[in-house]
Every structure is written in structure tokens, then in C-alpha cells.
Amino acid sequence: MKNVLLAFFAMILIGCNSNAQKKQSSQSPEFKVSKTEAEWKRELTPAQFTVLRKAGTERPFSSELNNIKEPGTFVCAACGNELYLTKHKFESGTGWPSFDRPLEGAVSYGADSKLGFERDEVHCADCGGHLGHVFDDGPRATTGKRHCINGDAMKFIPARKK
Secondary structure, eight states, rough: OOHHHHHHHHHHHHHHHHHHHHHHHHHHOOOSOOHHHHEEEEEEEHHHHHHHHOOOOTTTTGGGGGGGSSSSSETTTTTTTTEGGGGGEEEESSSSSSSSSOOTTTTEEEEEOOSOOOOOEEETTTTTOOOOOOOOETTTTTTSSSSEEEEGGGGEOOOOOO
């Protein structure tokens, strides 16, 4: 009986140690722009903070960025990193600004399984802010991708007129 108990506790200790190692290895990578939660809260609006730092989602059809068609660049609302160009924006009917591709090196990707299934999450490559998700139902004539991005995660900078 002592051997059985000893083996049982050994398995528990090994299991706990294994989970701790997994947790440690999945820590977020370092980003160019790194701030404390308090600093982000001071600099962002409550809606931006919820989306960018807490991986929230704005209501569909609530962003003014949905209607922008003029040439320009969509940048991260937290750090100003250039993310998407208007020329890669399309009307997806989902209620969120949608793009068929980001600027090269502008975003990073991760897995999100909060809804019970895995989705590809999109982050700002410079600050790690949550932008939205990417799906494989975009325009087939271009990339076939749909970057479904929260408007609260971005700001729009119009192109300079010549």
C-alpha cells in the first residue's frame, strides 16, 4: 500500500512540474514597445485598452474605420506601428474593418481558443496588442485571407495629397 501511495504522489509531482515548465515556455515574446498595464491604461481609451491589452472585441458595425475608403495607412492605436493600407481593405459584411493582407512584418500571429475552437489571432508586431483574427474566407482573387480587425485597435492616417 505504501508503494502505491508513493507512486501516486510521485506522479502528481511529475505532473505539476511538467505543467510549470509548459507555462514558463509559453510566455509572451519581448516586443519593441513594452509598457506596464498602468501605463497602457493611462495612454489608451477604455475601449482601446479592452481590445488591445485584454483581447476584447468591439461591437460589429460600430467603428468609423469601416467606412474609410480614401488612400492611407491604418496604424496601431497603441504604438503607431503601420499595419494595413486602404488599398488592401475590402467590404466583408462582418461589421469590422477587413483587409486581405498586412504590411510586411507589421503583425504577428498566435492561437486563440477562447470560444472553444482554435482561431488565428493577429497582434501588432511592435507592442503585442490584440488586433483581431485572420480567416481563410477573404477575396480569392488576392490572398484568400480576411484580417478581421477591431477598429478600436487602429487609427487612420490619410495619405498626403501631392
